[in-house]
Amino acid sequence: MSDSIVKHTSKTAITMIAFAFIGTALLAYVFEITRAPIEASEAEARLALFKQILPESAYDNDLLKQVIKIAPSELLGNHLPTEANIATLNHKAAGIILEAVAHDGYSGDIKLLIAIRADGSISGVRVLAHKETPGLGDYIDVARGNWIKLFNNESLAKTPAKLWQVKKDGGKFDYMVGATITPRAVVKAVLKAVQFFELNKDTLFADSRNVATENTGLIHKHKD
C-alpha cells in the first residue's frame, strides 16, 4: 500500500519536473534568440527619442555608450540612481540627456527626458510616461500637442527662476484652461533639472571626459 503511494507520488513529481524542465529549456532558447533583436530595437527606440530632443548635428559620439550614473537627487525627483547620456562634439562636452520625475502631476508621476546643451540651454524635453487625464492634461505629450516644445532654447540665463511658472501663477509658460496642475508640475520639474545641471555641470562633464575612454563612471553626490 505505502509502496504504491510512493510510486504514485514519485511518478507525479517526476512528471511535474519534466514539464518544468521542458518549459525552462524552451524559455532559455527563445530568450537567447530574441535577446539581440530586443536589445537592438530598444536601442533604436531610445535613439529615435534622443533625436527628437537633441539634433544629430549637435553631437558625434555614441550616446548610448556614453552613459553616466547619477545618484538620486531631490532636484531630479528620483529615488533610484538614473542614467544620463553625455553628448560630445569633437571630444568636447556638447550636452547631456537627463531623466527627471515630477511627482506633483494630477495623477501619478510624470517622467521626463530633458536634453540640456553644455551652455545650460534646453535643447528639448519629452514626456516619457504619464497618467494624466486623456484629453485634458495629456497635451504635455508631444503626440497630443506642441506645448512641450515651449521649453526649447529656454535657460536660466534667459528666464530667471521665478518666471519658470505657468502664466496663471505669474510665470511665462502658457497652459490650457482646465488643466493647470499638469503643466505646473512639468515646468517645476524642468526648472529643477536645469538647476541640477547648473549645480553639477562640472562634475557631470568632468566625469564624461573619463567616460570617453572608460565608458563607465559614477557620480555619488548627494545634494540633500
Place this chain on the structure above:
Amino acid sequence: MSNIYKEITINGLWKQNTGVVQLLGLCPTLAVTTSAVNGLSLGLATALVMAAANGSVSPVRKLVPNEIRVPVFILVIATLVTVIDLSINAFAHPLHKVLGIFIPLIVVNCIVLARVESFAAKNTTVPSMLDGFMMGSGLMLVLGLLGAIRELVGKGTILSGLDLVFGPVAKQLMWTSTDYHGLLLAVLPPGAFLGLGSLIAIRNWIEIRNTAKTNAATPTLKTSLSH
C-alpha cells in the same frame, strides 16, 4: 467530422463568446480597448496563446496525472505567453510598448486555463487547437469592436496606431475626423463598461430575435400544413 469543427467555430465566435457571453477575461477587455488596434492586437495574441496552449496540452493530456494537471497547464500557458511576449518585443517593438503590461497578464486570463481544462484535456489535438483559436478569435472580435467604438466616439479616429503593427504603409488606412474632437468619457474606464454593456445587449437582442423567429416559424408551418 466537419460538423464538430463547425460547432466549435460557432461556439467560439457566437454561442459561447468569451467576451460577451461567458464574460471571462474582463480585465483586458476593459483595460486595453482604448483603440481598435490595441484591442485586435491583444485579442490576436490571446487567440495564438489559446491555440498553442490547447494544442500542446491535448497531446500530453494522458501523461498528466490528475492531481497536478492545473500546475502543469499553468506552466505550459506561462511558458507560451513568455515566448510570445519575447517574440513581440523582439519583432514588433512599438506594439510591445503599447501592449507591454497586458501580454504577461494573458497568463492569468481565466479563459485560457478554462479552455485547456474543459476542452483540451478531454479532446484530440486538432479540435483542441481550433477551439482555442476560435474562443480567442471570439474575444478578439469583441476587443476589436469595443476598441473601435471607444476610439471613434472618444477620439474621432478609426484604426489609429495601425502603423505600430504593420509599419508606416498602414497609415493610409487610418482615418481621422477633422471636426469632431471626441467624447472623453468613451476613452476613460466608464466608456469600457458602457461599450461592453451595449455589445452584450446587442448580442442578446439578436439572439432573442432569432429564437423568436424560429419559434414563430414552426407554428406557422404547422398551421399552413393543417389547412
